[in-house]
Amino acid sequence: MPEGDTLHRAAIRLRPALAGLALQRFEAPRLLGNRPLLGATIRDVEAVGKHLLVHFDDGLTLRTHLGMAGSWHLYRSEERWRKPRHLLRALVGVNGWDAVCFSAPQVQTYRPSQPGGPLGTGRDPIGHLGPDLCTPDVDLDEAVGRFETVAQPDAEIAVVLLDQRVVAGVGNVYKSELLHRCRVDPFVAVKAVPIPVRRQLVEAANRLLLLNLATTRRTTVAGPAGSVAVYGKARRPCPRCGTPIRMVHHGIQNRSTYWCPRCQPPGAAGLPSLLPALHQLSRPHQEPPSEHGQPSANPENGRTSPSPSIEHTNGHPIAHWQQLIRSSDLTKHIELVTWLRAEHGLGHGQANALVRQTLLEHQSDT
Ligand SMILES: [Zn+2]
Numbered sequence: 001m002p003e004g005d006t007l008h009r010a011a012i013r014l015r016p017a018l019a020g021l022a023l024q025r026f027e028a029p030r031l032l033g034n035r036p037l038l039g040a041t042i043r044d045v046e047a048v049g050k051h052l053l054v055h056f057d058d059g060l061t062l063r064t065h066l067g068m069a070g071s072w073h074l075y076r077s078e079e080r081w082r083k084p085r086h087l088l089r090a091l092v093g094v095n096g097w098d099a100v101c102f103s104a105p106q107v108q109t110y111r112p113s114q115p116g117g118p119l120g121t122g123r124d125p126i127g128h129l130g131p132d133l134c135t136p137d138v139d140l141d142e143a144v145g146r147f148e149t150v151a152q153p154d155a156e157i158a159v160v161l162l163d164q165r166v167v168a169g170v171g172n173v174y175k176s177e178l179l180h181r182c183r184v185d186p187f188v189a190v191k192a193v194p195i196p197v198r199r200q201l202v203e204a205a206n207r208l209l210l211l212n213l214a215t216t217r218r219t220t221v222a223g224p225a226g227s228v229a230v231y232g233k234a235r236r237p238c239p240r241c242g243t244p245i246r247m248v249h250h251g252i253q254n255r256s257t258y259w260c261p262r263c264q265p266p267g268a269a270g271l272p273s274l275l276p277a278l279h280q281l282s283r284p285h286q287e288p289p290s291e292h293g294q295p296s297a298n299p300e301n302g303r304t305s306p307s308p309s310i311e312h313t314n315g316h317p318i319a320h321w322q323q324l325i326r327s328s329d330l331t332k333h334i335e336l337v338t339w340l341r342a343e344h345g346l347g348h349g350q351a352n353a354l355v356r357q358t359l360l361e362h363q364s365d366t
């Protein structure tokens with residue numbers, strides 16, 4: 001199944017060739033619905049989730065879903081095709097160009113103003129889709145909310161991420177990459193994944209999908225073009241911890257899922273973002289600082305309070321911490337872990353992982 005970014009890249013390629021021109025050739029041997037009229041003007045080409053839509057000015061829309069193996073190619077008229085003709089599922093020809101769709105399992109026309117027409121379902125064929133994470137102005141609150149309102153609470157998070165009714169655009173590659181990035185066990189029930197972690201997942205998906213609209217080699221982690229963390233890397237070392245990556249086929253569609261058994265152990269449901277903790281850590285405190293650089297006992301709540309050395313950094317404490325994390329200062333790393341354990345009740349492993357993850361994310365963002 002192609003990822004949403006593949007469809008959006010196809011729309012970006014097809015739009016300048018087709019939009020505004022009159023339809024001169026049309027073929028679709030397995031079309032459901034009415035054939036568009038020759039001479040109709042193509043109003044626009046757009047991707048919505050994993051659907052590619054060609055809108056005609058007479059109100060008809062051609063919808064293709066590429067399934068596992070489908071693709072759209074753009075050819076100059078008379079140019080030799082790179083796939084055999086018997087795989088043709090749709091051809092949209094205008095003056096000078098032929099846009100050809102191969103192997104798509106779903107080719108349908110419908111009128112958005114009268115959804116449901118040819119299939120008789122009474123439903124808009126794309127009306128069920130969740131927010132499209134390939135778009136820059138997507139409603140992320142709505143996306144996060146759909147984990148609650150659309151998904152079954154016991155469904156595995158790996159299955160939920162692929163459910164286009166929850167969010168549109170995430171395919172099998174991003175699914176594994178996102179779960180590894182956010183340290184979530186692919187097989188944990190969605191109800192066990194906290195809302196802030198659901199938000200991390202959709203934010204990361206949105207950021208990565210948008211980044212990859214402009215590339216041809218899908219890249220999800222820092223490194224050369226095409227770098228991914230776990231997808232397609234069974235038995236190779238996890239880039240974070242070196243543990244061999246595992247893969248199983250699962251879910252109704254028997255999709256492959258890749259994960260690191262150490263970073264994503266059974267039941268792992270992600271980690272909170274470190275930034276709110278850093279903000280809290282940087283707030284001025286009432287009590288006088290104790291030994292420079294040492295945590296001091298807070299008599300009011302008996303817990304450890306933040307190191308005064310942070311507050312005394314000139315300028316911005318967050319920037320100070322980011323600098324420390326970036327420089328991998330081990331003493332500061334331990335200090336931060338200690339503070340996270342005391343203030344946020346995290347276990348040692350969790351706190352350590354959180355600091356290391358922030359370090360990793362910071363590296364990949366720079
Ligand atoms: Zn790992």
